[in-house]
Amino acid sequence: MISDLFTTTVLIGILASGIRLSTPYLFAAIGETFGQKSGVLNLGVEGQMLLGAFASFYVALTTGNLWLGLLTAMFVGALMGLAMAYVTVNLHAEQGISGIGFYLFGLGMSDLLFQKLMGTVETVKGFPEIYIPGLSDIPGIGKIFFSQNILVYLAYLLVPLAWFVLNKTTLGLKIRSVGENPDAADSLGVNVARIRYFTIILGGTLSGVAGASMSIALLNVFQQNMTSGLGFIAVALVYFGAWSPIGVLGGALLFSFINSLQLWMQVLSIPIPSDIAVMMPYVVTILVLVATVSKVRAPSALSKPFERGD
Amino acid sequence: GTAATQAPAAKFRVAVVMPSSTTDLAFGQSMYDALVKVQKEMGADKFEFVYSEGMFVVDDAAAAIRDYATQGFDLIIAHGSQYGSSLQEIAPDFPKTSFAWGTTVDTFGQPNIFAYEALSQEGGYVNGVLAATLSKSGVIGVVGPIETGDAKLYIDGFAAGVAATNPDVKVNVNYIGSFSDVALASEAATTHISAGADVLTGSAQMVVGAIGKAEEAKALWFGTQSNQASLAPSIVVASQVYHWEVMLKEMIALIQKGTLGGQSFTANLANGGQVIEFNSGYSLPADAQALADKTIKGIIDGSIKITLP
């Protein structure tokens, strides 16, 4: 019944699960934020995540070393980013469509490697939960916020870090200018191509980590297409967050909270068809945006290849 | 020179079309494993099979089925309930080819279509009985994909088994709306655990992450479609496993005798098409084991009737 929702167990459950669920979104969406801030729309996030998820899982499984797995995911993601950068920056390929191409490639390749190298679903012992002494003992919220695995902490550290880089460093200045007015940046000697290479590769790397955060930290399995559209949601969250890491965090949390709320509603037998319950996070995300009219516009040069006049 | 090779002792050739993959540790893999077993028994010189996996798209599957039919396969298995319409369309054009459609009982009255289904509710019931017995908290969690087909049968059977054993035990069901969202399935498992569940089960390929969550919480897990013990040896109590080879062999025998279809097969506990495989890694208390055996026997001899909602 509805009133069952308002118990501490449920609220704590929703908070905890929302924070966990938001982790992959955060990595991927913040990576995408960097790309979009510099004017590059990457729709291939999902593919990068899948390859990252597989690579980290496979390396962790065969070597037993989670950190090596994570590094591999970063490397693989960066490689995908590099390819995407070459195609969009040097070859001026339409960004949206090449992103879809990379998505398909990642989707197929991760599955192919999975079938050829593993053959069936297996599990690894993923990153353990780290209890922060003192903090994790705070009743209620302690366990939610301070007994997560390392990647959850990293995801949350990434938010202020990304904000800081974008807003307080010369690199951030260049990234923003390249996304708003690449001609202006170019005329001041900013290497537009180099900046975009950097952000796309960074985005790929973070997408790889997002995948790893699923396969070797949250779920500890690899299954074909395990991201199941999560990468596309991550892209959408960048728009929700209006290209600010803080906003992205808000979006990721909102989406994840509502998702875990609907899980709880089903568990508590609140009479609502399961399909309608599953719709909730999507509907609510849109409604929230409708209610809070944002004046922020997309980076002006988003998805436009940069080319000097000649 | 094909005439010479197509001697009387020709190979029996099977093609299977399936939505997910042969390695999904669930529905797809169960058929693939069955075909491998049949091949082992009949010998590679007598039996060969090919497959088209990943045929999520219904009209791609239809194209594949028609193509296999054109190539003269002896039996073409449409291993997905969504392929029915396509079969109904294609089968009449190839009256000499045998088709099989699962999981359903409908042969469309066609003489060359076999139908097969699994009474997943039976295995579900047995799992449910055991779950109700083993649950200490009195709360059981179920993770499902969408509320239809094989998954729904299994879950409804499971709930019936629990209710029949201990009506006080609560069964919480969560359908996550997807066959692939591993993350949400695992979060659903965590939600069940937070809601007090100490026994979990779930159907379809996206539950692989949920099993891990059960293991972390030391909750028990019941599997279905394939034996999932390898994923968490310490907590998987039993898995309902499909053994399609039982009905496959019957079908092949019929086809070789000239009956190309018109019959429907059921994989159930009675005919061994469905088996409850207990995990040797988990030490099931003797009385629970006895109860399970009794339930299986009851279902087989008909003394236990499973009523679904």
Place this chain on the structure above:
Amino acid sequence: MTETDKLPSGRDRIQSLEMRGITKRFPGVLASDHVNFDVKSGEVHALLGENGAGKSTLMKILYGLYHPDEGEILINGKPVRISSPNDSINLGIGMIHQHFMLVQTMTVAENVALGLPSSRGVLTDLDRVSKRIIELANLYGLKIDPSAYIWQLSVGQQQRVEIIKALYRGAALLILDEPTAVLTPQEVDELFVIMNQMVRDGHGLVFISHKLHEVVEISQRISVLRDGRMIGTRLTSETTKQDLANWMVGREVGFTPDRGLVECGGPRLEIKNISCGSDRGTPGLRGVSLDVCSGEILGIAGVSGNGQRELAETITGLRKTTGGHVILEGADITGFDPAAITDRMLSYIPEERMRDGMIKDFTVAENMILREHEKMPYSRYGFLNLREISQHADALIKKFHVKTPSRETHAKNLSGGNIQKIVLAREIFRTPRVIIAAQPTRGLDIGATEYVRDQLLEQRKQGVAIMLISEDLDEILALSDRIAVIYEGQVMDIVPRAEATPAKLGLLMAGVHPEAA
């Protein structure tokens, strides 16, 4: 140590710069045809030429934005490779672009700091940059708020940011591509002070302008380009404005005929106590009342950013009013949408033509029908009549001498002046009842400028009511019958042409009533 010495400077680095045999082809255009050009330190070398003559192209090659197909560049006699702005900046070349190179969503300080090493390493040092901007601004008498966002600034202020950017980088050689097009006469004077100071400091300057008096005033040498070819270079001291004009257009140019007096045929456009907001959230207009007669040109003078844009946009329906009425030929059109107002034959030549008046990726022909695309004969029953549209475009191209490879060329590939001509041609050709012309000759070459002015006078003769918004006092004085001065969203005064003097208008534009002064 003077203030300037503390600023980065590479002014000694370029004693002389020479461009030799520069050739540059664009699809359909030979924009530079074996051009030779040189600048020395301590001089202003002016570059003249009609719209589309290839001035900007030549300078963009020098700045590394375009790569020449042929030719070489030498600094202090040694050949250099300039393949990107980075190279040119490092060599000590700075450029102020005809179309602003500013990031609208960033602050002045951020725009200036962009691409420069920071004193705080990877962190930005915007406070420090701001301080230096203020120092520089004081030094050269440029008023600017380093923390303002570019989108909050008027066009004139944005121009100042461009200048600051170049000064900040201490360029030895500075290219100014039509910097004065958007400045008020006072601002031009201020700029010239700065330029003279820079010349004394040993900078070399390239100065592009269509205004001959400016060129004559500031430069030591003058070169003229025509159709991508260098016609020649002369010492300024040995030439006159009239010579230059002849030289540039290749034939004699005449003088203004008497405009003659036109009877006021009753007010056609009345603005009653109009108020509205601005893009910056501040009040844009605060109770403005004006009227324009049939056959009259009402000049609106003022420093940019004092409500001119808002005035034009409220009249044309592009901006919502918060009070007051706009009356067009007796009908209250307040709150009408732009289409309805356009239909009443009100033409508008917007100030920011690239943004508001033109679709860059549309062809010239498509742009020519922008305002009438749904009307006969260009459109019938919802279908476009391509033959009519082509004929219309060809006719206007011919009539207004738009320099374009064809009517199918995308507007973005035309030179600034030619883009302007498309807007003008379109707005005048539709035989309007009222014309709102904002900076109509900004960026135009002399010939085109005169043609536009002629056209406006011709329209006036036809009885059209014209509101001429311009920061160019010469233009205002040359064309207007009455002059309204606008300051901070209010009309300071309306002065008949006969009583208007630059001095008087200047005071009003600064917000001072002459009698109070």
Place this chain on the structure above:
Amino acid sequence: MRQKLDTLFDALLPVIATLAALAVGAVMLLFLKVNPIVAYAALWDGAFGNSNAFAETLVKATPLLLVGLGICISFRGDVINIGGEGQMIIGAVLATWVGLNFTGLPGWLTITLSMFAGFVGGAIWGGIPGVLKAYFRVNEILSTVMMNAIAVQLMNFLLRGPMIDPAQAELASQIPQTARLEEIFRLPRLAPTRLHLGALIAVILAVLVYILLWRTTLGYRIRAVGQNPHASRYAGIKVQRYMVLALLLSGAFAGLAGATQVFGVNYRMITDGSSSGFTGSAGFNGIVAALFGGLHPLLTIPASILFGALLVGANKMQRVVQVPSALITALNGLVVVFVVSSEIIRKRRQRKREAVAKRENDTPPPPAGVGDTKIQQAEAGS
């Protein structure tokens, strides 16, 4: 002659790029110990080998083309519609509902009504993000992604509830599908293959969309708003309205694609819980097809056929050489990346041609100066 060769090369460029991608795929095949020549022969055979194969290719291309036409409209209007999947679903749902309920009418009428319903369904599902974008500033990439997920769940809900096949409602398994369309309510076939009328409709619509975009004021306005909303307002165009319209039309075509899939291919709706089970990802692949076609409705026709051939042929290849379907997916990804990257070659060649053409017939520039009106001195007034 030279010109003809150039045009031919440009037209073949996507094909050449596809071949290059397949060459990379060959390496992957070798790793899987599969003979690439055999594999690709099968691919060719599956796509073009016989009339039946070619018909399958066209069947596959039909929804790609329809979705692609919508994409031509929306992308030209600078609206990024990635909601094709959801729009196909809702279009199909509405069309199926009409087809199953208006059984008293003549077949052709019910079919027509159903196609219209598909159009409307897609329009609604595209129109919502349109309204959200134009009036609430909700970015359309976000809303269309979300609307896809919502449509899938709505379909699942309807197909296992209100719209379930009455026959299935009786059974325990309750396969989530609608009843089958009666024969007279299906789109007629064009040949003794699966090729159905939908393909012809799509081609006719391609011509109509071409006319819409470049020969009508509506198209002019959609493109104007896409290129420059500021100047569009100045031109008297109601910017918001045309933003909505671009998305709405785009959705409508996707909805029609969904409807033709049901009425021409599957004859019922059935769900496996995802969108791609029904759409075959045509909602996404249609974007690819449209962009392959340079957002030109007529060029989208061959682009859709190319992509359709690839999808159909790849399935055949899987059957013949028994490679995992995952390889096919990865290969498709490579083809998309290669084809989109090859665009630059076309652009560069075109630019070069234009420059050369100019040099060859360089006409003397028009006389400098303006008009025969008397030129007046610039600073006369001062």
